[in-house]
Structure formats: C-alpha cells, structure tokens
Amino acid sequence: MAGDTSNARLWANADVWIAPIGTARPADANSAFGAGWSLVGLLDGDDGMPETRDEDTNDKFAWGGDIVRSSRTHFKFTKKFSVLEDNPTTRSLIWPGSTASRIVVPKPVPLLVAFETRDPEAGIVYRKITAGHAIVTVDGDVDQNETDLQKVVLAAVVYPDTSTSPATLFIPQTSLAVTSLVIAPATKALTAGQIGALTATATLSDNSTRDVTLHPSTAWSTSATAKATVQYGYVTGVAAGTATITATYMGASGTCAVTVS
CATH class of the missing domain: 4.10.410 (Factor Xa Inhibitor)
Structure with a gap:
C-alpha cells in the first residue's frame, strides 16, 4: 500500500x-x-x-x-x-x-x-x-x-x-507532533529519602522545544516503586537500588536511570 x-x-x-x-x-x-x-x-x-x-x-x-x-x-x-x-x-x-x-x-x-x-x-x-x-x-x-x-x-x-x-x-x-522527549539529567544519584528534580523537554515537528515537565498531559512513572518514586518530575529515593524513571508526552517517551544509595 x-x-x-x-x-x-x-x-x-x-x-x-x-x-x-x-x-x-x-x-x-x-x-x-x-x-x-x-x-x-x-x-x-x-x-x-x-x-x-x-x-x-x-x-x-x-x-x-x-x-x-x-x-x-x-x-x-x-x-x-x-x-x-x-x-x-x-x-x-x-x-x-x-x-x-x-x-x-x-x-x-x-x-x-x-x-x-x-x-x-x-x-x-x-x-x-x-x-x-x-x-x-x-x-x-x-x-x-x-x-x-x-x-x-x-x-x-x-x-x-x-x-x-x-x-x-x-x-x-x-498542534505540532512531538518527535522526541528527553529527560535531563539522563542519570541521577540519590540517597534514601533525598528528592531530586528532573526536566522533560519535548522536541516538536518544527524542531522547536518545549518544557513539558509539569504539563497535564505528561505522565511520569517508575519501574521500581520500592527503590524510587516520582511525581511531577520530582524523584524521591526510597531504598538502595536502581529504578528507571519514564516520562511520556503526546506519544513520545524519555527515561532517566536513578541509582539510590
């Protein structure tokens, strides 16, 4: 076709x-x-x-x-x-x-x-x-x-x-389609109980960028809630280990590797 x-x-x-x-x-x-x-x-x-x-x-x-x-x-x-x-x-x-x-x-x-x-x-x-x-x-x-x-x-x-x-x-x-989403920083080191901030930046189809960290359509998630949690781009270390933080906006996703000590 x-x-x-x-x-x-x-x-x-x-x-x-x-x-x-x-x-x-x-x-x-x-x-x-x-x-x-x-x-x-x-x-x-x-x-x-x-x-x-x-x-x-x-x-x-x-x-x-x-x-x-x-x-x-x-x-x-x-x-x-x-x-x-x-x-x-x-x-x-x-x-x-x-x-x-x-x-x-x-x-x-x-x-x-x-x-x-x-x-x-x-x-x-x-x-x-x-x-x-x-x-x-x-x-x-x-x-x-x-x-x-x-x-x-x-x-x-x-x-x-x-x-x-x-x-x-x-x-x-x-509206412009989202071509990619990047989380900064790409890696994050925390101690248990420590809170760190992440930023999600979307690149649109006209090559412009937009901070969508707090956008209502941005969904934040963690691969391991026992190690780290996330809300509105703020990551909290829970216990020693690793977790992958993911943000999704308009079909595009980005990740951050978090290590908790």
Whole structure:
C-alpha cells in the first residue's frame, strides 16, 4: 500500500467556539480559548461540519469551441454544524437578540467563530478561526419530537478579512507532533529519602522545544516503586537500588536511570 497512514486523519472529536468581534484569538492550537470565547457544546458527529463554496463562473470560448479563460466572482464560503444542546450560547445563535422573557425576530450579529477538530490517536488538533467574521443562522427546520434529540443545524457564512491580499477567510492553527522527549539529567544519584528534580523537554515537528515537565498531559512513572518514586518530575529515593524513571508526552517517551544509595 502506497502512502503514509500517519497523514490520514480520523477526527474523533470536535468543538465550535464563538466570541464577540475583537476578542483575542488563542496564540496557537496548544493554547486554550481565553476570556470572551463561549463553547457551543455537544455537536452531532454524524452531520460533521461540511463546507460549501459558491461562486459565479463565466467561461470564455474561442471560435471553434475551445475554452480560453474563466472569470470567477461572488465567492461565498459556508460552514455548517449541528448543535444538540439548549444552552445560553446556542440560544444566542438560534434566537439572537431574544431574552428569557421575549423571543424576537432574529437579527444575527457578526461573530468570531472557531472550528476545532481533534485526532486523539495522532495527538493532532486543527483549528480554523475566522479572520474576518461570520454570520450564523438556522439552516432548515427545527424538529422537536419524542424519539430523537433536538438538533438545530446552523450555517456560518464566513466574511473574509479584506485588509489582506488576497482576502483571508481563516486563521488556521495546528498542534505540532512531538518527535522526541528527553529527560535531563539522563542519570541521577540519590540517597534514601533525598528528592531530586528532573526536566522533560519535548522536541516538536518544527524542531522547536518545549518544557513539558509539569504539563497535564505528561505522565511520569517508575519501574521500581520500592527503590524510587516520582511525581511531577520530582524523584524521591526510597531504598538502595536502581529504578528507571519514564516520562511520556503526546506519544513520545524519555527515561532517566536513578541509582539510590
């Protein structure tokens, strides 16, 4: 079989976030959404988040029927998603301008919208955050019955940032794969009861490095708890002997050989 299976993606999880215009975007795909961003909530995974590209094409033909040129105008990009929750965020999209006491004729407002998909097995996060803004409206009917979860299909028409040339639709963010993990020091000598510090450094696919010693996704373990224990990168000597300390982060692992006297 030709090709690289590691480049194939199975987007097992996804989220949609919205924010008022002017809200700061996350620095990168490894950074959380900050103040001002609201999570839409549960999405219908079977519906996914399909994209539609519409434009008017005018083909020019020479005498004899050969196509010579084509002009393209009126480009429109729409991305849909199906929400399964009834919460303040979804209500603000379905009934913009309404309150708990009044449902008014909806008048959608421009928003920042972020579409995030995740491939947990590969440890990849991919985001598309609107560069300009989006207008979100209900697409089709809203069905309420006794056998199915209520689902509302929303369509986000994306308005590009026209200050750039060409105009920019999205700011993409992709988490970087971890190519290696190194624990420093590689060896550590302790006495019983002594505590020593280790550092775990990850090298990413762009050759940059990151200290992940205290990262929530970093798992620390020891091969012999009777000789040495480890927590958050801190190793404690227990009794004379040896142990291998291992740190694992995003599929990559590193080790340190500990000797306790």
